[in-house]
Amino acid sequence: MALLGKWIWRLGTDKGGLWKEILVSKYGGWRSLREEGKVGRGSLWWKDLKEVWASEGWGRSFEDGFEWEVGEGRAILFREDNWLSCGALKSVFPRIFSLSVTKGAKVAELGNWFDGVWVRKDRVGEVSPVYSKLWRCKVLPSALVTAWRVMENKIATRVNLERRGVVVENLVCGLCGKVEESSCHLFSVCEFTWRVWCLCFEWLGVSFVIHKDPLVNFQQFRLCSASDVVNDVWGAIWVGVVSGIWRHRNSVTFDRGVVDALEVFALVHVNVWSWIFAKSCCNSFTYPNWVLNPVDCMRLVV
Structure with a gap:
């Protein structure tokens, strides 16, 4: 279990590598581990990773252990990831999340940084x-x-x-x-x-x-x-x-x-x-x- 847990950690923290690109393209990356349901044609190794993620709340501990380095926000999901001190916006505002038409959008796609403050794109710049x-x-x-x-x-x-x-x-x-x-x-x-x-x-x-x-x-x-x-x-x-x-x-x-x-x-x-x-x-x-x-x-x- 410890070895599988290390693979999950590398999947979430490594910034590159052919092995990671293949897994992201085939399964969607580490975030797909928290999705419920069957893996379908996934490999036995990926199924084992999902079992480890779901066992005894390990996956929640993994996410809570992250300290996000936001940067421009190109790798962080705005609503789904736990990048704010209040928790994931998906969990804090479930009603708004259910109505959102931009699920899966990255932080960088929805806003820009100005003097250390993140501002939504629809409040700055030119109107469409x-x-x-x-x-x-x-x-x-x-x-x-x-x-x-x-x-x-x-x-x-x-x-x-x-x-x-x-x-x-x-x-x-x-x-x-x-x-x-x-x-x-x-x-x-x-x-x-x-x-x-x-x-x-x-x-x-x-x-x-x-x-x-x-x-x-x-x-x-x-x-x-x-x-x-x-x-x-x-x-x-x-x-x-x-x-x-x-x-x-x-x-x-x-x-x-x-x-x-x-x-x-x-x-x-x-x-x-x-x-x-x-x-x-x-x-x-x-x-x-x-x-x-x-x-x-x-x-x-x-």
Whole structure:
């Protein structure tokens, strides 16, 4: 047992070596020893290592014996490893860990060191160009927040609610009644959603391919030859469609509303036009002009 324990120690502390690279590529390194379950086609030697790890809490003693040298954090898992004095974040905040979409991320991937203080990357540096485009859209804050939640997959779809531990009676989409209601389905590939998008494309006089990922969909929803101002209005239309689909879904789910793609499309007309007038200095076109000639009206927005 002592010899096997020494191999585990070397697996966790040695910084290189062909033998370690092979084990990491095949089994995942020393962290895989703490995973429960069968090894499958693992060697007898690896199975013995797992038995030693699990016997009499040896593995916990091994981890507690580490004193991490963080450095840039390229080898330390941010949530899973015990690199903080309070313990592993996975154990301290299990609820947050269960909702995290960055499990397995390294310390260096999620933040940087500034004068000895670690700061998350989303609090420093430049904002992602995709979100910079979103924040420029001339829309109501409530619609902006809805769009951001959709792009981040934080919207309370039935699949997301179940993932958070909420008991959901039925996961099927309330608008098409055929597929599980995930963010990708509800806002991109649902039959109802596709009808709404087609109505918008016909209104705008364009052909477009919908990407199933809302974040990529928003990023691609622009005119290559148009000015930034015109593309900001295009972004507002995207926000109007997404927020309109979400409101309509809630109406159907909670208020026994009727599924109607034309209703959502009509509200996109009204909402985006009202947002433009509320958020810009433009007053040179009327609502009928907006409905009949949207692209021409976009060029008049200041």
